[in-house]
Amino acid sequence: MKTVIGLEIHVGLLTKSKMFCSCSTDLGNIQNSQCCPVCLGMPGVLPSLNKKVIYYGIMAGLALNCNINKRSKMVRKNYFCPELVKGYQITQYDEPLCSGGFLEIGRGDTIKKIGINRIHIEEDTGESIHAYEDETLLDYNRSGAPLIEIITEPHLNSGEETREFLETLKDILKCIGVSDVKTGEGSFCFDVNINVVDTGRNISTDITKLKNLNSFKSVTKAIEFEENRHRQLIEQNKDTCRGTRHRDDVENRTRIMGAEAVTDEYRYFPETDIMSIVLSDEEINEIKKSLTGLLPYIGGS
Numbered sequence: 001m002k003t004v005i006g007l008e009i010h011v012g013l014l015t016k017s018k019m020f021c022s023c024s025t026d027l028g029n030i031q032n033s034q035c036c037p038v039c040l041g042m043p044g045v046l047p048s049l050n051k052k053v054i055y056y057g058i059m060a061g062l063a064l065n066c067n068i069n070k071r072s073k074m075v076r077k078n079y080f081c082p083e084l085v086k087g088y089q090i091t092q093y094d095e096p097l098c099s100g101g102f103l104e105i106g107r108g109d110t111i112k113k114i115g116i117n118r119i120h121i122e123e124d125t126g127e128s129i130h131a132y133e134d135e136t137l138l139d140y141n142r143s144g145a146p147l148i149e150i151i152t153e154p155h156l157n158s159g160e161e162t163r164e165f166l167e168t169l170k171d172i173l174k175c176i177g178v179s180d181v182k183t184g185e186g187s188f189c190f191d192v193n194i195n196v197v198d199t200g201r202n203i204s205t206d207i208t209k210l211k212n213l214n215s216f217k218s219v220t221k222a223i224e225f226e227e228n229r230h231r232q233l234i235e236q237n238k239d240t241c242r243g244t245r246h247r248d249d250v251e252n253r254t255r256i257m258g259a260e261a262v263t264d265e266y267r268y269f270p271e272t273d274i275m276s277i278v279l280s281d282e283e284i285n286e287i288k289k290s291l292t293g294l295l296p297y298i299g300g301s
């Protein structure tokens with residue numbers, strides 16, 4: 001029996017202003033005091049892409065041994081949630097900024113290469129505040145704040161390995177200065193895709209997505225719980241269904257949230273208000289040089 005885990009990691013970037021407007025990214029100010037028509041998605045506004053977001057995205061890509069794509073583009077990902085005022089999120093899809101990297105964990109004879117499928121840049125949503133029993137308040141200060149999403153290949157096989165990967169990643173991102181990587185404050189949080197393969201019978205369970213985990217402890221505990229749940233299902237020959245679950249810290253278990261939206265349901269289409277991102281070798285090499293000395297395996301050229 002083998003557990004198979006892949007991660008989607010959201011990293012808040014340390015830019016001074018948001019991704020498409022000049023509003024501040026400082027958290028902790030009065031609710032809805034750092035918003036403008038652009039980050040509130042009013043009709044007719046024009047987003048203008050913050051160069052620093054591209055710069056930080058490339059730094060993360062180089063630090064994780066990725067190819068930096070000389071051409072990438074922004075798209076609209078359509079879905080409804082109250083925190084997303086526009087009804088779509090500006091992100092990347094078929095042409096991401098970085099692709100095909102890796103990060104090594106372990107040491108000596110036990111070094112293991114964990115593949116990075118891609119890194120893309122995208123905007124954050126606002127935030128729901130469940131202040132009263134029957135009322136939810138909305139704060140859009142975070143709406144439009146810049147993020148990178150790092151998507152790994154399904155190369156992790158246990159909660160402990162996942163924890164080690166995330167700790168190593170956190171150290172690297174902190175070292176290059178693109179993020180404060182604070183797990184409790186939303187600048188470093190994770191979705192975990194997990195299933196179990198019965199290698200003897202060559203069958204596997206459907207993938208479960210564990211959403212919005214924001215501490216190393218909750219990641220390892222949630223994986224442990226899901227691993228056992230999937231193993232029991234496969235041993236009992238019970239049907240499993242693809243779905244999204246969240247962790248209940250109090251009861252130390254995971255609970256179903258709903259069926260996972262499939263890619264087609266997002267109706268991705270190009271963000272025509274933003275031109276494609278086109279990079280030259282010189283621009284990429286300049287950024288590479290700035291990392292030399294911070295990370296020994298990156299050489300300037």
Ligand SMILES: [Zn+2]
Nearest residue numbers: 021023036039
């Ligand atoms: Zn704004």
